[in-house]
Every structure is written in structure tokens, then in C-alpha cells.
Amino acid sequence: xxxxxxxxxxxxxxxxxxxxxxxxxxxxxxxxxxxxxxxxxxxxxxxxxxxxxxxxxxxxxxxxxxxxxxxxxxxxxxxxxxxxxxxxxxxxxxxxxxxxxxxxxxxxxxxxxxxxxxxxxxxxxxxxxxxxxxxxxxxxxxxxxxxxxxxxxxxxxxxxxxxxxxxxxxxxxxxxxxxxxxxxxxxxxxxxxxxxxxxxxxxxxxxxxxxxxxxxxxxxxxxxxxxxxxxxxxxxxxxxxxxxxxxxxxxxxxxxxxxxxxxxxxxxxxxxxxxxxxxxxxxxxxxxxxxxxxxxxxxxxxxxxxxxxxxxxxxx
Numbered sequence: 001x002x003x004x005x006x007x008x009x010x011x012x013x014x015x016x017x018x019x020x021x022x023x024x025x026x027x028x029x030x031x032x033x034x035x036x037x038x039x040x041x042x043x044x045x046x047x048x049x050x051x052x053x054x055x056x057x058x059x060x061x062x063x064x065x066x067x068x069x070x071x072x073x074x075x076x077x078x079x080x081x082x083x084x085x086x087x088x089x090x091x092x093x094x095x096x097x098x099x100x101x102x103x104x105x106x107x108x109x110x111x112x113x114x115x116x117x118x119x120x121x122x123x124x125x126x127x128x129x130x131x132x133x134x135x136x137x138x139x140x141x142x143x144x145x146x147x148x149x150x151x152x153x154x155x156x157x158x159x160x161x162x163x164x165x166x167x168x169x170x171x172x173x174x175x176x177x178x179x180x181x182x183x184x185x186x187x188x189x190x191x192x193x194x195x196x197x198x199x200x201x202x203x204x205x206x207x208x209x210x211x212x213x214x215x216x217x218x219x220x221x222x223x224x225x226x227x228x229x230x231x232x233x234x235x236x237x238x239x240x241x242x243x244x245x246x247x248x249x250x251x252x253x254x255x256x257x258x259x260x261x262x263x264x265x266x267x268x269x270x271x272x273x274x275x276x277x278x279x280x281x282x283x284x285x286x287x288x289x290x291x292x293x294x295x296x297x298x299x300x301x302x303x304x305x306x307x308x309x310x311x312x313x314x315x316x
Contacts, residue, residue: 004115004137004168007086008068011036013102014091015046015073018119021147022091023071024053028148029176030066034080035073043073053148056300057177060307062316082109087172089141090118099128107132115165117141121193124186125158135160139169140186142193149303151179151314156186179314195234205258207266214284230306 008031012019015037023033027050037046050071058065074080088110090102099118106116116138118128125140132138140156147153153173157166170180183190189197203217212220228237238246258264263271270276270283277283278292287295 004113004165005086005172007084008032009034009081009085010087010089011080011085012089012091013077013106014093015039015042016091016093017049018143018145018147019091020046020049021053021145022089022119022143024050024057024148025143025176025178027069027071028054028057028061028065030069032069033071034085035071036075036077036080037073038075040075046073047071053146056304057148060304060311061177062311077105077109080109082114083111085110085114088114088116090116090120094120094122096123096127099123100130103128103132103138107134113137115139115169117169119143122189124188125156125161126186129158129160136162137165139166140183140190141169141173142190144192146300146303149300149307151177151307151310152181152192153178154181154183154190154192156183156190158186174315177314177316201260201264202258204264204267205260208264230309 010026010031011034012023012026013036015035019035019037023035026033035046035050037043054069088106090099090106092098092102099120103116103118110116112134114137118125118138118140119142120128120140121142125138126135129135129138135158139158139161140154142154142156144150144152155166155170155173157163166182170182173180181191187194199221203221206212206217207214231237232240262268274280275282277285278287278295281287
């Protein structure tokens with residue numbers, strides 16, 4: 001693929017939380033953003049979120065932010081200036097048929113060679129692009145919420161993706177202050193979500209078994225081993241501690257770890273009851289609009305404080 005990302009103009013499809021925060025990343029990096037959001041009643045909220053996220057990114061910057069970044073909202077793909085774009089990123093809801101339909105529409109409009117990425121957190125790009133004729137220019141680009149604060153972003157290679165495109169995309173992410181994580185095969189959940197779900201499966205199994213409540217599990221991770229992961233990932237941390245110790249502990253624990261192939265009863269029951277967390281006022285915790293807003297603000301403040309600690313370790 002010749003010269004991908006040659007133009008510093010990106011189209012982001014979907015104006016929700018992920019789409020607006022990804023837009024902020026590119027704006028702070030000096031890119032022009034075309035944000036496609038069909039529902040015009042969401043435009044004002046999207047612009048406010050983008051502005052707030054750009055300010056947070058710039059407050060953390062160690063050097064002067066590039067100039068020239070900005071956003072223009074539009075209601076449809078047909079209104080995009082296709083020939084002047086350097087990148088397209090899909091950020092619509094996690095619905096495979098919906099994503100496949102959108103990618104087919106984009107392929108018809110996008111000039112040859114224009115890279116097209118999906119921010120899907122679970123669906124392989126190979127499945128999203130199945131049956132399309134220019135799959136070599138399609139890749140997964142999975143950001144983590146909140147996208148503008150979490151440095152890592154997974155660059156996911158599909159079965160037909162040009163490896164050189166993934167390498168160039170990793171360079172682009174690094175230039176925008178992100179930490180690219182290279183995923184060489186797009187299995188469901190990619191890399192980070194598989195690790196997260198392995199932990200969550202055991203956490204919910206412990207709740208089901210009555211061994212601990214949500215508060216104690218959260219405390220064990222936040223104030224226990226999770227704290228160490230700020231300084232070293234799980235592989236490096238075991239090298240530091242000693243692989244012999246880990247291997248002996250694994251031999252003891254692995255036979256009793258959760259191995260269920262379906263969501264745990266405690267999780268399934270919450271969802272079936274409509275207790276989905278902050279969005280419905282109750283999940284494992286109870287939430288009012290005020291307590292949810294306060295907790296989200298505390299969460300983002302904590303992430304910003306952590307980022308200040310990690311800045312020296314983030315390659316520039």
C-alpha cells in the first residue's frame with residue numbers, strides 16, 4: 001500500500017463517547033476531523049465532549065501541541081470530502097451486521113488505498129470486512145475508554161490486512177502520543193480484552209461462590225496486584241518476582257480457576273434484571289445521577305494523575 005495517512009484529515013463515523021474522544025486525539029495532534037453523526041440533536045453534546053477532551057490531552061502534553069486541528073460535523077457519508085481524507089475510523093455500536101453494512105458502504109465511496117479502520121472492541125476485522133474486495137486496507141484500531149486518556153491502542157491485523165499498513169498505523173498512533181499494541185491475529189477480543197475478561201470471569205465466579213463481594217474484589221485489584229501493573233505488566237512482573245514462584249503457584253491454583261464458557265450467573269442475572277450499572281442507576285453498586293457524575297469525574301482525575309506518573313515510560 002502506497003503512502004497511507006498522506007493527508008492529515010480523518011473521518012470518524014459515530015459521534016458517541018468513543019468517537020468524540022478519538023476525534024479529540026487527532027485534533028490535539030493537528031489533524032482535521034470530519035465527524036459523521038446522523039442525529040443532529042447529538043451534535044452540541046459531541047462538540048462539548050470533544051472540546052473538554054482536547055483540553056485534557058493538552059494539559060498533559062510535554063511539548064507544544066501541533067496547530068491546525070479542528071472538527072466539522074456532518075450527517076452522512078455522502079457529505080465527506082473523500083478525496084482529501086487520509087484515514088477513516090468506524091466507531092458505531094457493537095453490532096456486526098451494522099458494521100459490515102457500513103464497511104460495504106465506505107468501500108464504495110473511499111478512493112483506493114484509503115485506510116479504513118474499525119474501533120470494534122470484540123469483532124475481528126476479518127469478519128467485519130468479509131466479502132469486500134479491498135480488505136488489505138482494512139484493520140482494527142481498538143482504543144480503550146476513555147480513549148483520549150488511556151495511552152494504549154491495539155493495532156489489529158486481519159487475515160487480509162497489509163502488514164505494512166499496520167506498521168504505518170502504529171507509527172501514526174505513536175506520533176499522536178499513544179502506545180500501539182500490535183495484535184498479529186484478530187481473534188475475538190484481540191489481546192487486552194481477552195486478558196480483562198479472564199480476570200473478570202474469575203472475579204464474578206468468586207462473587208457467585210460467596211467468597212467475596214464486589215467491594216473487596218475491587219479493593220484487591222486496585223490496592224493490591226493492580227497497583228504493580230502500573231510499573232510492570234504481568235509478564236515482566238513475574239520475571240521480577242521469579243518464574244519458579246509463579247509456576248509453583250499456578251500449579252496449585254489453575255485446577256480450581258473458573259473455566260465457564262458462558263457469563264457467570266451473577267452477571268447474567270444483573271443484565272436480565274436491567275441492572276446495567278451507571279446507565280440504569282444500579283449494577284453491582286447503586287447510582288444516582290449525582291453519584292455517577294462524581295465517580296466519573298474522580299475516575300478521570302485518577303487516570304490523569306496516573307498518566308503523569310507513566311509519562312516518562314511512554315515512547316515519544
